[in-house]
Amino acid sequence: MEKRKTIKREIIFEGKGLDKGEKCKVILKPTYDKGIKFEIEGRTYKLSEIGFIAEKRGTCISADKKRIYYVEHLLSAVYGSGIDDLIIKIEGDEIPFFDGSAKLFAERIFEAGLEEKEEEIKFYEIKRPFKMDFENSSISILPSDKFEVIYSFTKEPFQGIEHKFEFDSESYLKNIAPSKTFITYEEALKLKEKGYFKGGDETLALIYKGKEIINREVLSFEDEPARHKILDILGDLCLTGKRFKGKFIFEGTGHKDHLNFIPFLEAYSGCGTEIDIEQIRKLLPHDYPFLLVDRVISLEEDRVVGIKNVTYNEPFFEGHFPERRIMPGVLIVEAMAQTGGLMLLNKVNDRENTLVFFTSIENAKFRNPVFPGDTLYFVLSLLRFKGRICKMKGYTVKDDKIVCEAVMTASIIPREE
Numbered sequence: 001m002e003k004r005k006t007i008k009r010e011i012i013f014e015g016k017g018l019d020k021g022e023k024c025k026v027i028l029k030p031t032y033d034k035g036i037k038f039e040i041e042g043r044t045y046k047l048s049e050i051g052f053i054a055e056k057r058g059t060c061i062s063a064d065k066k067r068i069y070y071v072e073h074l075l076s077a078v079y080g081s082g083i084d085d086l087i088i089k090i091e092g093d094e095i096p097f098f099d100g101s102a103k104l105f106a107e108r109i110f111e112a113g114l115e116e117k118e119e120e121i122k123f124y125e126i127k128r129p130f131k132m133d134f135e136n137s138s139i140s141i142l143p144s145d146k147f148e149v150i151y152s153f154t155k156e157p158f159q160g161i162e163h164k165f166e167f168d169s170e171s172y173l174k175n176i177a178p179s180k181t182f183i184t185y186e187e188a189l190k191l192k193e194k195g196y197f198k199g200g201d202e203t204l205a206l207i208y209k210g211k212e213i214i215n216r217e218v219l220s221f222e223d224e225p226a227r228h229k230i231l232d233i234l235g236d237l238c239l240t241g242k243r244f245k246g247k248f249i250f251e252g253t254g255h256k257d258h259l260n261f262i263p264f265l266e267a268y269s270g271c272g273t274e275i276d277i278e279q280i281r282k283l284l285p286h287d288y289p290f291l292l293v294d295r296v297i298s299l300e301e302d303r304v305v306g307i308k309n310v311t312y313n314e315p316f317f318e319g320h321f322p323e324r325r326i327m328p329g330v331l332i333v334e335a336m337a338q339t340g341g342l343m344l345l346n347k348v349n350d351r352e353n354t355l356v357f358f359t360s361i362e363n364a365k366f367r368n369p370v371f372p373g374d375t376l377y378f379v380l381s382l383l384r385f386k387g388r389i390c391k392m393k394g395y396t397v398k399d400d401k402i403v404c405e406a407v408m409t410a411s412i413i414p415r416e417e
Helices: 072-080 103-112 169-176 185-193 222-238 255-265 275-283 329-345
Strands: 002-007 009-016 024-029 036-040 043-046 051-055 057-065 066-068 084-093 112-120 123-126 130-133 140-141 147-152 162-166 181-184 205-207 243-251 271-277 296-297 301-311 354-366 375-386 389-398 401-414
Touching: 009 103, 036 057, 036 162, 051 255, 057 072, 057 222, 066 275, 072 103, 072 169, 072 222, 103 169, 112 169, 130 255, 140 255, 162 169, 162 222, 169 222, 181 185, 181 222, 185 205, 185 275, 222 243, 222 255, 243 255, 243 271, 255 375, 255 389, 271 275, 275 296, 275 329, 301 329, 329 375, 329 389, 329 401
Parallel strands: 036 084, 123 243, 147 243, 181 205
Antiparallel strands: 002 112, 009 024, 024 084, 036 043, 051 057, 057 066, 130 140, 140 243, 147 162, 271 296, 296 301, 301 375, 354 401, 375 389, 389 401
């Protein structure tokens, strides 16, 4: 079985940012803690505390009010090298852009070497085939016993360029990391006129004029744009903090699509225990008509994914918008709470004699209505577990829509109190 890994020694990267052309610095630090963390302006953030958005043709992360641009090449090298646990200290507003690829990042990581830990990697397996369509692109995931990424372009001048990558760290270093970013000549002129890319020049990207590359001397592979897209995808997947097994098919996508897809990938994958309805009935102090979780597809230490199949015969539909039956939002939150309660009970020894009382709900948002026939997936992640007080962040999806999200705090108490 494959073990979790960190780097053997500290690695320092210094260079120029693409957008502003200013000096910036990144330090990679080995850690015995679990997960990828960012150290920004003296504070350390878990991935669950980091925001991310597609901006300026790249991926931008945010911590409190601080924004850092173009993290994707660095994170791709981290993910592609097989690192699971790491502290990334960032100084500046950007990541050094170097030659427009992840080559230098990956080479320095391989030079430093990786240290295996005792804990085995938990691979997140795709639990259901799923396709998400965007305006002119799509992402599909399929179950598989390996991690495979396929990228193909759908628009000119790149249409017809495709690459397939079966994950392997050494193959990543050789076949993906050296692939440069790319841009059309017309787009490069417009962005330069707007004042972008002060730190860039014609050696840092493949420049296409029609189907012709006007600076072929920097080309490494004939299908380089598709390879670079896979590079970007791995960098964006690094923000999940998870390793996957599955077949991932990307058609014409960009960073915005990848980041919008992450909540659905989280919902439809898992690495934990499955729990059926009879086991749920024994654990939760609920039953018909108030038991709102039908099955758990992945119960993990700090995360759980549950399912509710919404039928026309639900008792709560009677009298609630009878002309167009809609599931009450408060019951969606209750279903999320019940799912989260299963994760919390899994962390205590005497679960049969323990109750979970929810004490607060924050930032609850309702995005889309739920109708009979919908299947809901509840995704809950543990933010804090201290003493008897627990805090979780959760959301609900149906197919390709986010239904609801909320942050919940609970208290764990013995049944006799």
